[in-house]
Amino acid sequence: xxxxxxxxxxxxxxxxxxxxxxxxxxxxxxxxxxxxxxxxxxxxxxxxxxxxxxxxxxxxxxxxxxxxxxxxxxxxxxxxxxxxxxxxxxxxxxxxxxxxxxxxxxxxxxxxxxxxxxxxxxxxxxxxxxxxxxxxxxxxxxxxxxxxxxxxxxxxxxxxxxxxxxxxxxxxxxxxxxxxxxxxxxxxxxxxxxxxxxxxxxxxxxxxxxxxxxxxxxxxxxxxxxxxxxxxxxxxxxxxxxxxxx
Amino acid sequence: xxxxxxxxxxxxxxxxxxxxxxxxxxxxxxxxxxxxxxxxxxxxxxxxxxxxxxxxxxxxxxxxxxxxxxxxxxxxxxxxxxxxxxxxxxxxxxxxxxxxxxxxxxxxxxxxxxxxxxxxxxxxxxxxxxxxxxxxxxxxxxxxxxxxxxxxxxxxxxxxxxxxxxxxxxxxxxxxxxxxxxxxxxxxxxxxxxxxxxxxxxxxxxxxxxxxxxxxxxxxxxxxxxxxxxxxxxxxxxxxxxxxxxxxxxxxxxxxxxxxxxxxxxxxxxxxxxxxxxxxxxxxxxxxxxxxxxxxxxxxxxxxxxxxxxxxxxxxxxxxxxxxxxxxxxxxxxxxxxxxxxxxxxxxxxxxxxxxxxxxxxxxxxxxxxxxxxxxxxxxxxxxxxxxxxxxxxxxxxxxxxxxxxxxxxxxxxxxxxxxxxxxxxxxxxxxxxxxxxxxxxxxxxxxxxxxxxxxxxxxxxxxxxxxxxxxxxxxxxxxx
Numbered sequence: 001x002x003x004x005x006x007x008x009x010x011x012x013x014x015x016x017x018x019x020x021x022x023x024x025x026x027x028x029x030x031x032x033x034x035x036x037x038x039x040x041x042x043x044x045x046x047x048x049x050x051x052x053x054x055x056x057x058x059x060x061x062x063x064x065x066x067x068x069x070x071x072x073x074x075x076x077x078x079x080x081x082x083x084x085x086x087x088x089x090x091x092x093x094x095x096x097x098x099x100x101x102x103x104x105x106x107x108x109x110x111x112x113x114x115x116x117x118x119x120x121x122x123x124x125x126x127x128x129x130x131x132x133x134x135x136x137x138x139x140x141x142x143x144x145x146x147x148x149x150x151x152x153x154x155x156x157x158x159x160x161x162x163x164x165x166x167x168x169x170x171x172x173x174x175x176x177x178x179x180x181x182x183x184x185x186x187x188x189x190x191x192x193x194x195x196x197x198x199x200x201x202x203x204x205x206x207x208x209x210x211x212x213x214x215x216x217x218x219x220x221x222x223x224x225x226x227x228x229x230x231x232x233x234x235x236x237x238x239x240x241x242x243x244x245x246x
Numbered sequence: 247x248x249x250x251x252x253x254x255x256x257x258x259x260x261x262x263x264x265x266x267x268x269x270x271x272x273x274x275x276x277x278x279x280x281x282x283x284x285x286x287x288x289x290x291x292x293x294x295x296x297x298x299x300x301x302x303x304x305x306x307x308x309x310x311x312x313x314x315x316x317x318x319x320x321x322x323x324x325x326x327x328x329x330x331x332x333x334x335x336x337x338x339x340x341x342x343x344x345x346x347x348x349x350x351x352x353x354x355x356x357x358x359x360x361x362x363x364x365x366x367x368x369x370x371x372x373x374x375x376x377x378x379x380x381x382x383x384x385x386x387x388x389x390x391x392x393x394x395x396x397x398x399x400x401x402x403x404x405x406x407x408x409x410x411x412x413x414x415x416x417x418x419x420x421x422x423x424x425x426x427x428x429x430x431x432x433x434x435x436x437x438x439x440x441x442x443x444x445x446x447x448x449x450x451x452x453x454x455x456x457x458x459x460x461x462x463x464x465x466x467x468x469x470x471x472x473x474x475x476x477x478x479x480x481x482x483x484x485x486x487x488x489x490x491x492x493x494x495x496x497x498x499x500x501x502x503x504x505x506x507x508x509x510x511x512x513x514x515x516x517x518x519x520x521x522x523x524x525x526x527x528x529x530x531x532x533x534x535x536x537x538x539x540x541x542x543x544x545x546x547x548x549x550x551x552x553x554x555x556x557x558x559x560x561x562x563x564x565x566x567x568x569x570x571x572x573x574x575x576x577x578x579x580x581x582x583x584x585x586x587x588x589x590x591x592x593x594x595x596x597x598x599x600x601x602x603x604x605x606x607x608x609x610x611x612x613x614x615x616x617x618x619x620x621x622x623x624x625x626x627x628x629x630x631x632x633x634x635x636x637x638x639x640x641x642x643x644x645x646x647x648x649x650x651x652x653x654x655x656x657x658x659x660x661x662x663x664x665x666x667x668x669x670x671x672x673x674x675x676x677x678x679x680x681x682x683x684x685x686x687x688x689x690x691x692x693x694x695x696x697x698x699x700x701x702x703x704x705x706x707x708x709x710x711x712x713x714x715x716x717x718x719x720x721x722x723x724x725x726x727x
Contacts, residue, residue, distance in 0.1 A: 102685055105683075
């Protein structure tokens with residue numbers, strides 16, 4: 001699904017990623033853990049093609065194709081989704097409209113019929129119930145006046161609606177209370193299947209209590225310094241990151 | 247021969263008495279402005295003496311005035327002697343839509359304008375049984391039943407001279423400003439509305455108007471009177487792009503609201519903005535719009551969506567004379583390519599407990615330059631007057647500009663004023679968020695801009711809110727790379 005080879009990237013003049021190698025197969029969930037400033041968010045931004053992140057070396061392959069020249073929307077339409085660490089507010093644009101536009105852009109891209117308002121409403125109401133969200137959500141502006149937890153829940157709702165093949169969860173657990181965390185974890189677990197891959201980027205291992213990654217990577221100063229099973233997350237929780245630093 | 251033709255003919259004959267030589271074949275006066283021209287206009291329209299006198303007073307006053315230069319707009323000097331001030335409202339009819347500029351048709355389709363209406367807008371001959379015509383007739387009958395008068399200004403002069411004489415120039419006097427004074431001297435036609443006491447106008451005065459819109463001239467005059475306890479919603483303009491051979495448009499709109507009356511006036515303006523790369527040939531829209539809340543508990547609300555014209559100079563205003571009267575101004579203005587707009591409002595508070603709300607949303611893209619200019623005046627007797635103003639601008643790209651000049655003049659210490667202003671560009675983060683969800687940049691811009699304008703669009707009549715949304719997409723097309 002995703003194959004990252006010797007990836008180097010910089011933000012302005014500052015090198016952030018210094019040779020990342022990471023391969024995620026279909027059906028796998030990987031976690032990338034690291035402290036603030038280790039390059040976690042840069043990694044997710046480079047994969048999704050955000051402006052301002054320059055790849056200087058290496059490649060990112062998705063489903064066997066290099067995607068570095070692709071626009072962000074082409075990557076999204078091809079099935080790459082990111083749950084934002086800080087979801088963006090778009091005042092005055094209601095969630096229904098936004099999500100319907102996104103879903104229909106994808107359906108159109110895949111040659112499917114676009115959903116009409118009634119069809120979309122039916123779908124979204126079901127997803128809202130799964131995430132224990134209120135239907136008043138539909139009339140509100142995109143992330144407008146949302147609490148931290150509501151914003152994160154909204155990201156997962158979008159993921160469940162858009163059904164991507166590769167989902168990147170960038171610090172989705174931050175700012176959530178334990179109940180919200182459980183609901184989100186449930187949503188993510190339900191999303192997992194043999195055809196989908198997940199990349200979970202996190203600072204702490206608390207989300208990993210509820211969703212079990214196949215592989216855990218530790219990112220320090222733009223490089224993956226260690227990879228292992230889910231027990232590595234627990235080890236990090238106990239010992240911190242220092243013991244891995246050279 | 248119909249009576250209208252007879253009137254024109256007889257007037258054409260009379261012209262000769264005044265020694266004015268004109269080509270009888272054509273129904274357009276040669277360029278130039280003098281008292282004779284005004285007399286001819288008045289005669290062609292078979293106007294009473296008092297109206298001619300009023301026009302002449304305006305003209306003589308205009309001669310002493312200077313064109314205003316304070317607006318933040320740049321355009322070449324206008325030669326007022328190079329304009330023809332009377333042109334019979336007759337358009338060359340085309341046989342079918344095939345003869346219409348394909349670019350224009352493409353825009354109509356993007357806006358989702360029905361085929362029959364496209365024909366009407368582009369001047370294609372339509373069947374006598376054309377639906378809208380009969381719809382218009384039905385409307386007329388329904389209005390008549392309620393006692394609502396809704397007709398062209400010229401008809402009103404003929405059929406309701408007492409109303410015209412009583413109200414004309416009471417809100418915008420003929421001495422008001424350069425363009426309004428010029429309009430007072432040479433206006434050709436426009437609309438007149440009278441809503442009798444206690445009547446709630448049974449429909450938006452819009453569909454009907456759109457059918458007549460294609461024939462309006464460059465110096466339009468509109469007068470709307472809402473008598474005690476009445477209510478009217480009026481819509482002017484059209485989302486379809488309007489081209490016109492006349493570059494200068496100087497309209498005047500006067501609104502009068504009596505006790506407990508409400509007038510809601512919505513405008514969607516999409517005049518030709520000029521060549522996208524040079525701005526050449528675009529319309530200059532220098533309009534004076536003002537309403538008076540004459541008596542207690544009256545309300546006037548202006549909603550405008552301005553996307554067209556090369557240069558816009560426009561300040562729909564409210565004079566809040568009656569106690570507890572309310573004035574509102576909701577505006578969205580778009581300047582793209584080389585468009586310039588200097589627009590805003592004036593709220594003059596005279597009565598007690600008067601309240602005004604100003605919400606202005608400006609969008610600049612390309613090389614567009616936009617100015618919000620607004621004045622809120624609280625006069626001495628306006629105890630406990632309140633105003634809320636919010637002026638937001640959004641910039642798309644780095645070659646456009648947004649400017650805000652709010653003037654506040656408070657002469658009563660009990661006034662409450664609130665003013666908020668923001669200027670922002672469409673955020674990279676918002677664009678990326680949309681892109682990451684698979685939404686193209688073009689769609690993202692229109693979505694973000696429409697969200698930005700929501701507070702204003704929700705004030706528009708339903709049908710036009712939908713059209714306005716589409717209009718934004720078309721107006722901002724190509725503004726992101």
